[in-house]
Amino acid sequence: MKRTLLEALRERRLVCDGAMGTQLMARGLASGACGMTWNLDRPGDVGGIHQAYRNAGCDLITTNSFGGSRFALKLHGLENRVAELNRAAARVARAAAGDNGWVLGDVGPFGDFLEPVGDTTADELREAFRAQIAALLEGGADAILVETMSDPAEAIVGVEAAKACDPKIPVVVTYSFQKAGNDFRTMMGTSAAEAVQRSIAAGADIVGTNCGTDLSLDDYVQLAGQLVAAAGKTPVIVQPNAGSPHMENGKTIYKATPEEMAATAKRLLDAGVRIIGGCCGTAPHHLAAMSRAVKAG
Ligand SMILES: [Zn+2]
Numbered sequence: 001m002k003r004t005l006l007e008a009l010r011e012r013r014l015v016c017d018g019a020m021g022t023q024l025m026a027r028g029l030a031s032g033a034c035g036m037t038w039n040l041d042r043p044g045d046v047g048g049i050h051q052a053y054r055n056a057g058c059d060l061i062t063t064n065s066f067g068g069s070r071f072a073l074k075l076h077g078l079e080n081r082v083a084e085l086n087r088a089a090a091r092v093a094r095a096a097a098g099d100n101g102w103v104l105g106d107v108g109p110f111g112d113f114l115e116p117v118g119d120t121t122a123d124e125l126r127e128a129f130r131a132q133i134a135a136l137l138e139g140g141a142d143a144i145l146v147e148t149m150s151d152p153a154e155a156i157v158g159v160e161a162a163k164a165c166d167p168k169i170p171v172v173v174t175y176s177f178q179k180a181g182n183d184f185r186t187m188m189g190t191s192a193a194e195a196v197q198r199s200i201a202a203g204a205d206i207v208g209t210n211c212g213t214d215l216s217l218d219d220y221v222q223l224a225g226q227l228v229a230a231a232g233k234t235p236v237i238v239q240p241n242a243g244s245p246h247m248e249n250g251k252t253i254y255k256a257t258p259e260e261m262a263a264t265a266k267r268l269l270d271a272g273v274r275i276i277g278g279c280c281g282t283a284p285h286h287l288a289a290m291s292r293a294v295k296a297g
Pocket of ligand 1: 211241
């Protein structure tokens with residue numbers, strides 16, 4: 001029988017995949033359109049992206065379901081299709097991951113603020129996340145990834161929702177940070193240490209960071225050190241963007257080369273990170289170079 005994700009992680013470092021949105025757009029998805037319908041309508045395209053990451057050496061494949069909660073799907077009038085779109089996302093990813101890969105069922109931010117800043121209660125959000133996660137698990141997800149978080153309260157609701165579906169399911173929680181002096185803070189002002197420690201206390205099995213605002217590759221290495229120190233025995237995942245963003249013709253461009261990403265991957269591993277992957281601007285060729293660096297070291 002296949003090792004569970006957490007068992008495998010005790011023995012070796014693992015590689016997660018890179019960006020999905022830009023890959024969908026490269027295959028014709030209009031900017032601002034909902035990519036989740038492609039899980040049903042164009043599964044060959046979504047599966048092809050997953051397969052490219054698997055071929056690049058990625059051990060973990062992330063489902064195409066970032067905006068898959070009822071709240072996020074509502075922006076596209078798709079709030080009644082939570083179950084079918086998330087189930088399809090997990091099925092496509094499961095087929096590409098194969099017997100030796102793991103599928104992370106992706107849960108992104110719901111797109112608003114919890115009470116008292118916003119109107120949504122924790123109970124409403126927990127029910128929305130639970131419905132999304134139940135469908136991801138039904139479709140074959142091996143673990144749940146609650147990502148791009150800025151508010152620990154929202155992340156904790158995500159952990160609770162996943163554990164309510166299946167107490168044994170591994171839950172990964174990652175936050176997005178920006179630089180604040182010599183430190184890092186989420187958009188909500190939460191420090192790396194607080195974000196990590198509150199998530200672990202809520203039951204997260206793996207914690208870390210993805211994406212981020214204006215972070216250089218050096219910043220990710222520094223941030224990784226803080227996350228590892230705060231996480232104690234809990235494994236840390238870091239999924240950086242492909243370097244600092246540049247604006248070109250009104251578009252945000254990430255320019256780090258595969259070689260630069262591979263060198264960063266090595267430094268992240270040296271800092272104690274157990275899973276590396278990529279966020280904005282990363283593509284299969286970056287992940288291939290990073291994967292070689294992980295497997296060499
Ligand atoms: Zn990103």
